[in-house]
Amino acid sequence: MKRPAIDGGRLLRDIEELNRLGAEPGPGINRVAYSPADMAGRQLVGDWLRELGFSVRQDEAGNVSGVLPGTADGLPPLALGSHTDTVPNGxxxxGTLGVAAAVACARSLSAGSTRLRHPLEIIDFAAEEATMGGGLLGSRALSGQLEKGFGDAAGWDGRPVSEHLAGAGLDWRGLAAARREPGSLAAYLELHIEQGAILDRSGVPVAVVPGIVGIRRYQVVFTGQANHAGTTPMDQRDDALVKAVPFVLDVEGVGRELGLVATVGTFAVLPGASNVIPGRVELSFEIRSLDDGLLDQAGKRLLGAAEERGGEPRPISASAPVQSSPQVVSALEAACENLGQAHRLLPSGAGHDAMSIAAISQSAMLFIPSRGGISHAPEEYSTPEQCVAGAEVLLAGLLELDARLD
Ligand SMILES: [Zn+2]
Structure with a gap:
């Protein structure tokens, strides 16, 4: 069989067409979840899929998906997808690349009159960005992972999520009905920009993602005694900031030593006046890794270090690492090799819809480089060649899985 190729020009034009929606207001792209521009974007994707013969529906969460039947009976769909909502000024x-590339795969199969054995499903997930309280709202609804009371959470503009949903004609109380059963998809693949600089720096154009890191966040409070900075001698001070600062270096050191990322992201000095010895420091730090054991080890060491330095640490949140399916990773690696495409493995340091979908289906992701590692900003850029190369691997991976999976 001649391998169907991606029409790169068409892929780039599709991305441009989508990005004309939400080009205003403000710089960058503004298709914030459930806004008129976002709904119009997902309507456009639905229209493309309908033209390609897919049956298209929007579910209770606003996820837009299309299904094209396969040639074999009784197989669950192979799914491709991502999201087309953006952060403000995104x-x-x-997200847009992944959806447009999925459509490009469908266009290519259609142009070559190639039918998969499995049904092909393309999903444009709703509200992936953390603009509706937490992120991944559409994919969490679809995989049955909504938390209670999510409708009352504040959206990015302070209005409750329920109100944003209502504005798009959706009822927050009905979102759970979007749920699908484990095993309802044969596999899920998602192409995405890296949103970091590792591929850009290393010059490798494609990464297969073996998993999405787990994140643990902690708060530490250091307490001292606020006092007059002019009249309190150096040997009579209890300075909270002097206790806290070495701990910042502990976090950095443990990250380097254990080979994970560790960051102090907030740091407040109180009362915060130049003539007062700091009486209290509140900081938060997080650690991220694909390896739960490493997270345990780093967490334990840093909690111990915080106490040793006189701080009171407490955990704030923890999400477990999500491993990609080894079978899907191996199919994607084989796809790269068949195409002669240089690639490497790279875990994702950020959350993606694939993380939710892993609860109901085997899944894996592909990354292409982000120039300078910049994303969530108008300057976000990957070259046209990188976008097309990513879509080519996505298509080859899809065909590989169609042959390998039952
Ligand atoms: Zn994204």
Whole structure:
């Protein structure tokens, strides 16, 4: 069988057409979840799929998906997808690339009159960006992972999520009905920009993602005694900031030593006046890794270090690492090799819809480089060649899985 190729020009034009929606107001792309521009974007994707013969529906969460039947009986669909909502003043490729590339795969199969054995499903997930309280709202609804009371959470503009949904004609109380059963998809693949600079720096154009890192966040409070900075001698001070600062270096050191990422992201000095010895420091730090054991080890060491330095640490949140399916990773690696495409493995440091979908289906992701590692900003950029190369691997991976999976 001649391998169907991606029509790169068409892929780039589709991305441009989508990005004309939400080009205003403000710089960058503005298709914030459930806004008129976002709904119009997902309507456009639905229209493309309908033209390609897919049966298209929007579910209770606003996820737009299309299914094209396969040639074999009784197989669950192979799914491709991502999201087309953006952060305010977002970039042109985050999510959009993955959806447009999925459509490009469908266009290519259609142009070559190639039918998969499995049904092909393309999903444009709703509200992936963390603009509706937490992120991944559409994919969490679809995989049955909505938390209670999510409708009352504040959206990015302070209005409750329920109100944003109502504005798009959706009822937050009905979202759970979007749920699908485990095993209802044969596999899920998602192409995305890296949103970091590792591929850009290393010059490798494609990464297969072996998993999405787990994240643990902690708060530490250091307490001292606020006092007059002019009249309190150096040997009579209890300075909270002097206790806290070495801990910042502990976090950095443990990250380097154990080979994970560790960051102090907030740091407040109180009362915060130049003539007062700091009486209290509140900081938060997080650690991320694909390896749960490493997270345990780093968490334990840093909690111990915080106490040793006189702080009171407490955990704030923890999400477990999500491993990609080894079978899907191996199919994607084989796809790269068949295409002669240089690639490497790279875990994702950010959350994606694939993380939710892993609860109901085997899944894996592909990354292409982000120039300078910049995303969630108008400057977000990958070259046209990188976008097309990513779509080519996505298509080859899809065909590989169609042959390998039952
Ligand atoms: Zn994204």
């Amino acid at each position: 970039g042109p490729l985050d």
